[in-house]
Amino acid sequence: MKRIDRSHKVRNFHQAKWDEPIIYELSKKGERGILVPEVCDEIKERVGDCVSKLPEGMNRKEPVNLPEMSQSRVLRHYVRLSQETLGADVNIEIGQGTCTVKYSPKVNEQLSRMTEIADLHPLQDESTVQGILEIIHSTDEYMREISGMSRFTFQPGGGSQGILTMASIIRKYHEEKGQDHIKDEIITTVYSHPSDAAAPAVKGYKIIHIHPDENGYPDFEAFKAAVNERTAGFIVANPEDTGVYNPKVKEFTSLVHEYDGLCGYDQANANGLLGVTRAKEAGFDMCFFNLHKTFSTPHGCGGPASGATGVVEKLVKYLPGPLVEKCEDKYTLSYDLLDEEYSIGKVRLFLGVAPVILKAYSWIRSLGAEGLYEVAKIAVLNNNYLFNKLMKLDCVDAPYIRGKQRIEQVRYTLEKLTEETGITTGDIQRRMMDFGMHYWTSHHPYHIPEPITLEPTETPSKEDLDEYIATLEHIFKECYENPEIVKTAPHSSVCHQVDESGLDDPSEWALSWRTYLRKTSDQ
Incomplete structure (x- = not known):
């Protein structure tokens, strides 16, 4: 038998490609995946039909618009879609750029899907959720140690919302001092993530971009010229997306502090810094980590995610609440450390995505301090x-x-x-x-x-x-x-060359089936 030659590294590949409609187009009126039996007479006699006891305001005026399909057709639909997907479990995920796509241990996925986690409700009584509160509190402590910050919130739903949280804290800080009418500029760099400019722009700030010098470091002379009494803050990634680390970043943060500005560290690129350097020693007042990237939760194509955001002691009162506190032998949700007048308020509901925090916690615990440094x-x-x-x-x-x-x-x-x-x-x-x-x-x-x-x-x-x-x-x-x-590529992929000519025209696309129907109803 001839031995198969595997010396060539380039692999042959052909992905499944289905001309698969969206599920609403597959729907057939009256088709069912399961028939739910009517309430029998004996149950009606004892408890009634249940529906008539609902308050009038809870009754739908029209049936909910859901696809109507058999079980086998639903199964085929979603299996086909899964065959048209690539990801870290299928291909070598090196080319995702700045997104830090890494292997996520499957045991952590199993933990997050346990009934004890999957069935949690954020409005449960504290006494029934002590486990997840302890995990959130412990993860907060790990984040503090890794960054040098004093306190973390896990409310932000991703890195961009973490940056928005930092920008909101910057605004509250200057409002408290009565300086918000003067402090109207945020400085960032062109190779930091675009959200470092976009999020503070949403808060109404003018954005000042610093370009690199000949070596790719943020130009310090240009930075010195940009910092003035109008500087509210400095939000930057380091290393930037070029992979270049600015070793003089403390000089940048110190200069901003001379003008009473705050410094926020975009740590989406932190994977090469764990156990090496910390935000606090670099002079930052705030930072965020992407738990869904750096801490392997996993990336999930944009969600579910967590932009864990930490601050130094003087800024804790501005954080969104509640925070998890340990009181003797139990954990509780607390607003005690926050200033009711100056807290930025919730940036999303509750405490963030609990399964994501659990997976990050598990990853950190499995590695320990030396393991993070090894990463x-x-x-x-x-x-x-x-x-x-x-x-x-x-x-x-x-x-x-x-x-x-x-x-x-x-x-x-x-x-x-x-x-x-x-x-x-x-x-x-x-x-x-x-x-x-x-x-x-x-x-x-x-x-x-x-x-x-x-x-x-x-x-x-x-x-x-x-x-x-x-x-x-x-x-x-x-x-x-x-x-x-x-x-003319791709040839063997489910993807194809896309006509992008209409991307800037909202009339040419729809984000949902309902929007599509509305836009095409009079065509």
Whole structure:
């Protein structure tokens, strides 16, 4: 028998592709998955029909609009959709850019789906939810130790809402001092996440962007020129999405403090810093972590999520409440540490997403302090292995800090490849789908031409990294030798080339079936 040759790293791939309608289009009036029996006469005699006892205001005037389908058709529909999905359990998740997609232990998923967690209700009496309150309190303490902050809230539903929480605290802080009419500017950098500008803009702030110097660090001279009596705060990611870490960040935060501004640390890129450096020592007054990224909960394509937000002692009173307090041998929901007049109020209902906090808690407990530090070291090692391999390719470059390592990710440029072949980074992104792999370009606008942003995290092995690199090399070779196959990609993926001409016109798309029906009713 001939031995199968597995020496070639580029794998053959073809994804299931279904012309699958949305579930409302599959609905057939009168079709049922299960028939619920009518209430029998004996039960009616004892308790009535139940429905007639409901208050009038709780009775629907019309039946709820739900799809009507048999069980087998429902099963086929969702299994087909699952076959058209890629994710960390199917492909090597290196190409998700700044999103820190890592392996999430399945035991933590099982814990979060236990009846004791899945059936919790936020309005239960405290005495019946002591377990989850203890977990929330303990996770708060872990976050404090990791960051140096004094207190955390888990209400924010993601990193952007964590940034909005920080921006809200900045506004309350200056309102209390009667300075809010003067303090109307927030400073950030162009390579920080766009939410670092967008969230404070929602709060009414003017946004000042600092561009990088020749080495990719935020330009300190430009920063000094920007900071003044109008500076309300400074919100920044470090390392930024280029993978460049600003070692002089304390000089930036100290300058803002001279003008009584507050500093918020966007720690979405914290995976390479765990156990290495903390927000407090860098001079920050606030920070947030993405539990759904850094702490492996998992990412979940944008949710469920948690932008755990921490503050120093003087800002605790502004946090959204309640906070979980330990009182002797029990845990309780408390507003005692908050100032009723100056608390920013809830940023979402209750305490955030309990299963997400549980998974983060489990991940931290399983690793311990040394394990978290090991995560950071391996993430940086993996990233710099990938970085060194790709930088040996003639068509790949990475601006800034020549000859120095990056932290946990790199924003590369394919400008040379595009100039020589006409193929863009978007074309290569679509071609990567043909090999079952993801590839991310950049936030818009593209400050780096034809960008790729790769973050391997600590999850992939050397073999995984080599497979990803070999696939990129294969596609780069195609760009020069068979460019048409790249330009017309994807070919083996469920995805296809999308006509984006109508994306800026709301009349051309709908976010829900109800909206679609409303928009097409008179066509």
